[in-house]
Amino acid sequence: MTDPTRSVPSNGAASSADQALPTVFDPSAVEQPVYERWIERGYFEANDESDKPPFCIVIPPPNVTGSLHLGHAFEHTLIDALIRRRRMQGFEALWMPGMDHAGIATQNVVERELAKEGVSRHDLGREAFIERVWDWKEKSGGMILGQMRRLGDGVAWSRERFTMDDGLSRAVQTIFKRLYDDELIYQAERIINWCVRCHTALSDIEVEHSEDDGELISIRYSDDVVVATTRAETMLGDTAVAVHPDDERYKHLIGTEVELPLTGRKIPVVADAHVDPEFGSGMVKVTPAHDPNDFEIGRRHDLPALTIMDEHGIITAPGPFEGLDRFEARPAIVAALREQGRIVAEKRPYKHAVGHCSRCNTVVEPRLSLQWWVRVAPLAKAAGDAVRDGRVAIHPKSMESRWFGWVDDMHDWCISRQLWWGHRIPVWYGPDGEVVCVGPDDEPPTGEGWRQDEDVLDTWFSSALWPFSTLGWPDDTPALGKFYPNQVMVTGYDILFFWVARMMMFGLYANADNGPEGAVPFKSIALHGMVRDEHGKKMSKSFGNAVDPLEWMDAYGSDALRFTLARGANPGVDVPIGESWVQASRNFCNKLWNATRFALMSGARPGELPPADELSVIDRWVLSRLHKTLAEVDALYEDFQFSKACEALYHFAWDEFCDWYVELAKTPLSEGGAAAERTKLVLGHVLDVLLRVLHPVTPFVTEVLWTTLTGEESVVVASWPEADSGHADAAAEAEVADLQRLVTEIRRFRSEQGLKPGQRVAARLTGGTGIRADHEVEIRSLTRLNSPEDGFEATASITVGEVSVELDLSGAVDVEAEHRRLSKDLAAERKALEQALRKLGNEQFLAKAPEAEVDKVRARRTTAEAEIARLEAQLNRLSS
Template identity: 65%
Template sequence: MTSSAPKTQETPADALPKSWDPSAVEAELYQGWVDAGYFEADPSSGKPPYSIVLPPPNVNGSLHMGHALDHTLMDALSRRKRMLGFEVLWLPGMDHAGIATQIAVEKELAVDGKTKEDFGRELFIDKVWDWKRSTGGKITGQMRLIGDGIDWSRERFTMDDGLSHAVQTMFKRMYDDGLIYRAERLVNWSPVLQTAISDIEVKFEDVEGELVSLRYGSLNDDEPHVIVATTRVETMLGDTAVAVHPEDERYRHLVGTTLPHPFTGREIPIIADDYVDPEFGTGAVKITPAHDPNDFEMGLRHNLPMPTIMDKAGRIADTGTEFDGLDRFEARVKVREALAEQGRVVAEKRPYVHSVGHSERSGESIEPRLSLQWWVKVDGLAAAAGDAIRNGDTVIHPASQEPRWFAWVDNMHDWCISRQLWWGHRIPIWYGPDGESVCLGPGETAPAGWEQDPDVLDTWFSSGLWPFSTMGWPDATDDLAKFYPTSVLVTGYDILFFWVARMMMFGTYVASDASLNAGENPGKVPFKDLFLHGLVRDQFGKKMSKSKGNGIDPLDWVERFGADALRFTLARGANPGADLSVGEDHAQSSRNFANKLFNATKFALMNGAAPAELPARSELTDADRWILDRLNHVRAEVDTAFERYEFSKACEALYHFAWDEVCDWYLEIAKVQFSDDALAESTRGVLGNVLDALLRLLHPVIPFVTETLWKVLTGGESIVVASWPTATDLDADLVAAQRVSDMQKLITEVRRFRSDQGLKPSQKVAAKIVGVDAADLAAQIPATRALAKLTEPDGDFSATASVEVRLSRATVTVELDTSGTVDLVAERARLVKDLAAAEKELAQTTAKLGNEAFLAKAPDAVVDKIRGRQQIATEEIARISARLEAMGTQ
């Protein structure tokens, strides 16, 4: 008699669609969460705080795979902590992206043949704001599509009034403390954008250029001369020295003398400096202080002149030579030709492949250029940022990234914070008519007739304040008191230096502010944990790029496979500090997992499964106790993995528990138990409890399908605000686990035998199972027969084949009547294969046990285990040989 729900009876499963279709439900589910206010944080709550600030995407950006990974991991952390009873703030916002946004708007103007100069600064800025309101922020809509559980009521923008107030406050304070200054220094200069750009906006590429060796001094080998090599021969117009190593005997007689410049008539001194490698090239190098970082440092050490030989557009200027007015690349050719005419080109090598920095935004090669800029003095700030990690105020995950952090902050150079743009935070320095200057803080005004510095601040300056400016700093706010310092920063290791270091410097600099110390935790650092994940690469491990055509649009995957599939694919591959490779096969696998979960839960609902108070464990079956114990173990495994930011481990544990243990085994066993009136009700409760906990454990990573299923399974309001599964205090039933393991092995071996014989999966075979009592498997026989498709034999039963399976307590023999069904040739082949495997195992274990050196070093437990393997192999050989002999072959 069966107590499973009749097919004509209405069940909770009827509330679910026929199959899982993410596109039909995801948008509505997400909007429901937002409307319910589940993601809004309450600073007056008595719950413990947990806070993350979203690394602000560019206002002109769109979601790429790196964003999708970032957001999936942050959302998973936030959702889990919310379920654990924390007051969670995940704060969103966007970066004004100075260069990128200005370029985007200028391109729109260019369509009408206009430039920003046609409008002037104020009108152009108005147009940028118009663009931001109408076109910018596309990415926030995409964030909703992947399920970001963000507090949209707190959305910020780096150019809004509150953050602008914070930027001006920080600049003023640092200027007054002597940490911001103006000086001529070498910068990364973009001739196309005509501004300094940051290191992160410089991408190095191998290019085919030329290496020209040229001769300074006499063309007569017997008279004073030196030979130097360069890949940028045009920069020799700005040479102010030739350097050699102090101990290089070849040039010691020339140190302190001068040689005439071939074009300018300037006398070029020969200087000695330890920087020069005497083993490289000729051991002599040309020094152009205004156009090379290393040369600049040498120029400072030797007090060399530093003439700038190019204008802002990259044209040769102010050299007093025939090359003035030429583009730098035209000049490269003309200078080389002119030197050759003088007989000074000693050698030329083409092509000469070398690495050259290019502007990420505009594509042209960067020109190191001496320029008057604003700088942050970083020595003390960088030291504090390093000490924050050394002292454990902030913990880097994984710890293997710490050396990279220290290598950067312990050797950091002063930071150029000015940009020659119009869109951005204007530098709050004002100049008077007589050369006076003043730095103005918020609310302060300059005297009439004074003019503000035309430059704007590097975008990283404002985004460096992000963890606390977004919560209201410099004012003392409830958000700061509750949620600062933030709990964790989640970001890729590739921007460890550029953004993370800035935030740490600013955060430690203002750590003593009363506004950051009003809560329970002092604001020593901007975040307590720093989790660094790797880069998303294609399925072959290659970096994704438009030029290679191997980029993947995460929104394409959302449309085709669902947001859960995208998220699970990324989280399942996310190990701390390691890159992850993803391809369409991974997304399909994740979609299949969501489908499997959906179908399993629907089946359970059709059979009346629901969370319930369970009877005493002694009244449960071995399979019930086993699956509950496995759930408890996996829950602990998942908790540990999440706390260590090991998302991959958490996902792997849940995937295999859900698919391999719940779906492949317990659901099948439950079908058998449903047919037993004495077991049906408790089975429904066990299955309901397991699915309830499993869905909650999976929810942080795959929120949509788990919400859909959990609400129907439990009748609860939303899994978003459900509690996280808690551990039971019961010891695992190891005896039950062993019985289930033995049953699984027995079923697996019978299934393997059936497959080898070509039996259809649904075909039932009469069989006797011998040795059940000795193996302590009596209670497992109904499920064994059902899952292995074995029927009770009738009176005419005659075994034609058998399968012997060695279990933990005894060997069980399954005698089958396969007359008319078994392929004897296939059976012999299977046995021969098994015999070969057993003989190989016997040979390997015997060899190890005969190795005196191994026995002398190996622990007793290891030796005993090998002896056990040897004994099993010996018994298997005897058993299989007997079977082969009985079949008439040897």
């Protein structure tokens, strides 16, 4: 096979001898050499000193432990499309790559490796363990970076950053010190998500909730007090019972005390508006040290917070249950209460939401713990104001309400983690109770008794600095001056709060000296949905529907996967994807390949177009449609409407250009002369523009085709085509639309008569002097109709508008075989109709079946009725 990249020599010029393509497109032969050439030529690098307008996007940093999944492929495709288009438009385009150190995930990976050696991190000690993590990172981490190359990511590899590299560590220490000095970071005991296996606090995004089978136990504390709980073991830490202040049933109890069973302690009954009087008995037990809502009730009523289990989930409350695991203590406590006759009701199984650690699946324990916190109120208000006053736009706008829901009611952020891998909190404690926060240029205190805080920072703390720390902040670097603020942040709506809001808060705070417009980390937030399977179900290994995107790229090529993902990308909406859709995109790439091969073999070439009055109506039509499509695509890109942009391009490329223009162009090309030369120029122009505008989404196939067609260096650095309204031609579009309708109806009629697609028959065309007279050659060519000869006998006819078509089908159709085929199809449709009518006449089916299923049956009935009418008409015509 011919090397598909040979048409792009190393000097960037393609000779006339190279104007050929292999008969088929083989992505595996194209992608790697093309990508390596892009990297060698530095196309994705950016110049900090350029006078071009900047366009910067930072990559949502994948975990160093991660590998490419469909969510990554989806997000990277969208970002790459934006970057490539802006580069072609003349912007200094920078896509910043990098990875996140992924505190818990990475520590767990290395600990598992150590376990295989029979040692733990505690055996090694902190410093030696951290060395092992760095060693693992260098040898095994970052696999996803190579996979990004496979996808075609146009990132500036020379600028790759890591959240634990020296520059970003300096940025983390700088902003911690500033926030601490401004009293926006503090230490306090609060309720946090605690993993008893990982022994660390977890952020909300690291907690996965599922509906688990549990138990709901109703316990009688006294004759008047009954409470219900799913965590009976926590009653050992109760310090109150709460009721709603307006609940008439219990007003007489407010201010009284009740004895807590199994403990002998007296606890008060308090009134709190948080209590829902409609749920259960309308009374709730209050355990401030082990429930976030109870903690807040406790603060409002100055209740003590009793911690009754340790960091391992072991009961520490003195008594018979001390030393039991939390899940051992639960049935033991229920049994003891039952023995005392205090169990009022038991519901098992009881479905309820249970939080699990996303890393190890351990049930998370709400726990009172001394942690470091960010005081978010002023930071969150600034983040909300930036969207309200228009400095930052959220796409789609409908997501603004979710944004304000987060930032207008944000709780203080727990930033400490009980891990060894991560940015260690830069606070030192002295022997006499001193507390010193150290900046990056400060020397930490030394001497006997001084020690650094053991905890590290939440991974989201460092990633919140990503839009500016990657550009050199806190130093005043050329990159920071050129590319901050970033132009857009492309990310999933699921981390709007966890990452985007925090980038906004820190960006506005750290860069406040830049002024309101220059402080924001990005001008736009483009939110996308989650990738789901073709049935709309979440992809998961446990569901058996997870897909490795590399397998699809191996089978169908990276362009096919990218086009499928972008074609499904409606802003803020989840994206279903199935293998058949990737196959269809592969077919689209093949269609472009074949159309370009035809153009090259026909001598097509880009060049200056002839004046409009010298062009045929077919040429004027395709140019009009091309430039309308280009204008539409430009508008859609500006609004991050990737799906609609791809649909517009797909419709033009496949339906209008390949299926109509290429076929219509064959007539003048075969005739030769001036008309053929004009057609070659139009054909070359359309392909040139089409391949350039498709390049951001399908970079590999368009690179090979465009460089072969034009002989130019690379489509990556080609100019983005501008829509030219001067090509608009309503009259040509209307005339070709009439031609298309006529050809389509003749083709349909041929099919109904049982003619094979390539079978030629004689026909007489009359009427419709405009369309018929001007385009009869094209009509006959596209519908396989020969001119009538002696002995012509019209046996079938069709009228479309003013054009009548009479066909001589004598001997062209095997009447008996066609009658059998149509009769068989008719019988099948009558059976389908009968089944649909039977279901729709069944009252039980209509009452119990899902509405979607009923609608499906109704649709099948409608289809069957239409098919029966069509088949009966064909049989009647065949018999006449």
